[in-house]
Amino acid sequence: MSALYYLAPAAGALALLFAYILIRRIIAIDPGNEKMREIAAAINSGAMAFLRRQYRTLIIFIITLIVVFCIVGFVTSGPNSMKPQTAIAFAIGAFCSILAGNIGMRVATKANVRTANAAYTSGLNKALNIAFSGGAVMGMSVVGLGLLGLGVVLAFFIEDNSIVNGFALGASSVALFGRVGGGIYTKAADVGADLVGKVEAGIPEDDPRNPAVIADNVGDNVGDVAGMGSDLFESYVGSIIAAIALGAGFSIGAHGEGMLAPVLIAAIGVIASIIGVFFVSAKEGGDPQKSLNRGTLVATVLTIAGSLAVSILILPATFKAGHNVYTSLGVFFATLAGLLVGFSIGKITEYYTSADYKPVKNIAQACETGTATNIISGIATGMGSTAIPILLIAAGIFVSHKCAGLYGIALAAVGMLSTTGMVVAVDAYGPISDNSGGIAEMSKLPHSVREITDKLDSVGNTTAAIGKGFAIGSAALTALALFTAYTQAVGIETINLLDPKVVIGLFLGGMLPFLFSSMTMQSVGRAAGYMIEEVRRQFREIPGLMKGEGKPDYAKCVDISAKAALSEMVLPSLMAVLVPLVIGLMPGLGKECLAGLLAGVLVSGFLLAVFMANSGGAWDNAKKYIEEGHHGGKGSPAHAAAVNGDTVGDPFKDTSGPSLNILIKLMTIIALVFAPLF
């Protein structure tokens, strides 16, 4: 193995060191008065309680898979058989992702209260700085542990791709729990808190008397910090692993340069992201969005320059991949194409979900004629919003393949994800700001504080939308790269759409995201039901709760919806894991059918994910737009219609939509890891 490989774990270690420095700085900051600290402690301990419950289920899942790997590994034999060592890579991958999420959640639930206090005592810039630093810890943990863990696995197993793939499956398993379990949890808590609190008890949002209020605040962290982080962790390592596999498969470069290049590009992206973080700061009265954009821009430009250097310096000037000859510069352009597509998908997501543009304004307008027209308008907007992202992905595939063949497609995914550190930092900033607003409200800080946190939060909504678009786009490109790696692993040169096995696979695969979304949406409803019962029980049984004299049992609410969410995720998860195995092993169907299935899941999963995320985001912001005073403002009939739309959108954008990212990737990785069996 070339010594240059060690640059990757080194960059990972650097990112972790940087995260450690950020953590020290955040913790040193004053967390505010006693009330604030009390609330923050409740959120923090709720978040940890959620994680503990999640780990208990996760560990069973992980151990089961490890046992499967060992058994299959020892039972099968021959050069193409599955290696028991896959279990080691798998365990490392899972551990790294769990650790990244744990660090991120811990810090986010400490940064939130400090952001609120900074908004109180020092103003916008300081508050922005803390919230973003908190996000940056998550971002750095994701890429740091990603590269460090992958570096370790590569150091031992680089000669055997099938083992390395285990690392991706480990990441994927954690993402499954983060996105599906976490997604169900966060919306069950949200719906439960709203329905009993606002509707039944008639108390405002973020009211500390509501027993579900902490669970709701925990949910923001679960969904947008841990969930998003694990999702991008999976894409990040998945894209690199796919590129390594294809670099090896096409034997690019005499000394494995085709395998080295993606690793180095990732390492450069990490360093560029660290530098980018330093460029995020806002003057008093300035625009936080601009400073976030500045940081992202710096990171992106540096990554582009670094990718150019890597392509030219590392790769041979011309090389053969498949039937054609490509150039090292072509690899650079493929990487660049991926970066641009990721950026553009984020931007177009903003267009469809921000109240600054026509789509959301039209939806708000449709609220004037009632709920039904609002729903139809939102669904039509979401469905229509799939067009441009698809065109972008198609253009990305076209360009990157023209430039560097199938290897180019994998490099486009690596390019798109190279700035993941920065993307996650910006994204995780959102829920921290959101939480800080909640804490300010609950601890009755002056209105001026809420103004600052609202400003931070509204930027957070935009970054969340962009992050969601990015997550879906990167999931699609990563899955495509993994899909290509799968076909190489099982040794199929053509997947013929005239072969009925492939067509059957395509039909079945196309259906799975619909079924999966159906399941996760219904899960939210059921899990919310348990939460509602518990809240009602507490209002009934705890004396003086409504008067603010009794103390609600926050932890119980967290625990109940965590438990419900985790049991609800069993069925959809089993489907995602077992279907590829069953199809791949079934006589008469087999690996070609599985290839068709993966293609179907990818296409329809991507479309549904974009549709659901954008419909949900647009409804949310249409409601906020009306609350700002348009179409009659709060309390008007239009507002009532908008609230219904927002409620429908909640599981769309925070549970079912993002869960599809995982479905797409997980099924492909399962196929890739178990490829030796097919």
Added chain:
Amino acid sequence: MSALYYLAPAAGALALLFAYILIRRIIAIDPGNEKMREIAAAINSGAMAFLRRQYRTLIIFIITLIVVFCIVGFVTSGPNSMKPQTAIAFAIGAFCSILAGNIGMRVATKANVRTANAAYTSGLNKALNIAFSGGAVMGMSVVGLGLLGLGVVLAFFIEDNSIVNGFALGASSVALFGRVGGGIYTKAADVGADLVGKVEAGIPEDDPRNPAVIADNVGDNVGDVAGMGSDLFESYVGSIIAAIALGAGFSIGAHGEGMLAPVLIAAIGVIASIIGVFFVSAKEGGDPQKSLNRGTLVATVLTIAGSLAVSILILPATFKAGHNVYTSLGVFFATLAGLLVGFSIGKITEYYTSADYKPVKNIAQACETGTATNIISGIATGMGSTAIPILLIAAGIFVSHKCAGLYGIALAAVGMLSTTGMVVAVDAYGPISDNSGGIAEMSKLPHSVREITDKLDSVGNTTAAIGKGFAIGSAALTALALFTAYTQAVGIETINLLDPKVVIGLFLGGMLPFLFSSMTMQSVGRAAGYMIEEVRRQFREIPGLMKGEGKPDYAKCVDISAKAALSEMVLPSLMAVLVPLVIGLMPGLGKECLAGLLAGVLVSGFLLAVFMANSGGAWDNAKKYIEEGHHGGKGSPAHAAAVNGDTVGDPFKDTSGPSLNILIKLMTIIALVFAPLF
């Protein structure tokens, strides 16, 4: 050409003769009192006004395509070039479908009032008999003109498949207008009538003072008689043509027996359907559903027996198709598989959309917690309802391909559609019963009459659901058969999913149904807007209208929403027609990309169509279930939530969903007809 081919146009002529007899019998029946005749005349003239306006646009579309065929035909040359004669086949196909729709609409708008009067004067059996006879006229017209027209085209052009394909495109063009234009019209009229009538003016449904009431009744005929008829006409001839093309392509039988078999199976299906019609009749107090089922069963059993005879007597005992050898009995089993899949998809649609089963009951339950939970529950149900139809289609593909290769898949489509005469008859019975109820209401017939028409109507709802499922399933299988014929026509042996062109096509194709649905949903909103303005204007400007003294201008309402619907359908239709041409002709993409695109459209179109149709149907029946007195009944908060769901479901199930059937088939047929250019 074998003389046996003439059996097909002969069976077609027989069906038309039978239709003529039915028409004579219907017209001879007493249309009731003056008030009833007046209302029926208004609906009839409204329907004719709609058709006239539609023809004006349709003729431009048809002439344009004829000119294109002639120009392309004369300009290109060589053995594979496009023939100008394609224009002739195209014109005949379009004419036959138009004529079938025209006859069906004329008779349906005469049968409705006679059904109402029979319910008044003679009771259930007579009323059922008339309503079903009206539907049977549509059914017989569809298969009669389908087989007769196709027979004429085959007589002249059987040697040249590319010309025969023109016939399918003619049918497809009319279906485009019937389903997309008609679908937008029917919901614009429905929403317009409801919103201004029930909500603003506070008058009940089917109140003759509402200027939009006739437009609404016309809409039922436009959507469920003409629209459904043109859709199944297209599937019917499309499946036969695809089977002929594959029979020719694989050179099955020394004397073209592979081309003859599907034609004969279709002919037998027609005769079986005629016989089946005689078995539909109910005793007083009996169950109309049972008698409809009896007729369907007879037609199906006879068709199965006939298919067995055709397979064994006509086809060679063993034959080669592609790389494998199959038996004549295999062809029979492929046909049987198609029939069973069509039947099962219909049944499963009933399960998901009828209030007798759990899904609709759960949705009604979800109405108790408000609109948002109702919407989520309906969407989850619709998405989940795609699973079994996909499994059925996959099973159908698997079995029919095992039994007779790609030819078997086409025969499965022919088998599924062989009883189209009966299916359309049962389906068109629904809107006639629905209309008869409206007429009874408007002409203030006694309540007992309404009880009979309600009984007929409620059966109509079930048959409509089954018919919708059947239409989608047959569209998918027909499109798959046409897709196979396309790949033969352009001479591609493999469509490789590892070729980025194919992947790009798959992504783009998968997206188009989402974009198309988005467009059609928004079209309904805009077209309804024009209607609402016109109704408001009439209430404002016509003196004494609210008091029942002024006479509303029904025709104007029909005309305005017809005009709006037809202009709204331009953009989605152009997309459907032009995209395959652009992709097929674009350098760097071409016919492989187009193949991927068609596969993508087929899979995601089928899924979205099932999802939207079933969500819409389920919401509709959940509302009716609540109106029967469950969950608080009419006027309860649950009912209000259910009404919202029903309104969202309207464009789902009657516009966007069914329009996708056409998108799937039309794009494939365009590709097939213009294949010589690619």
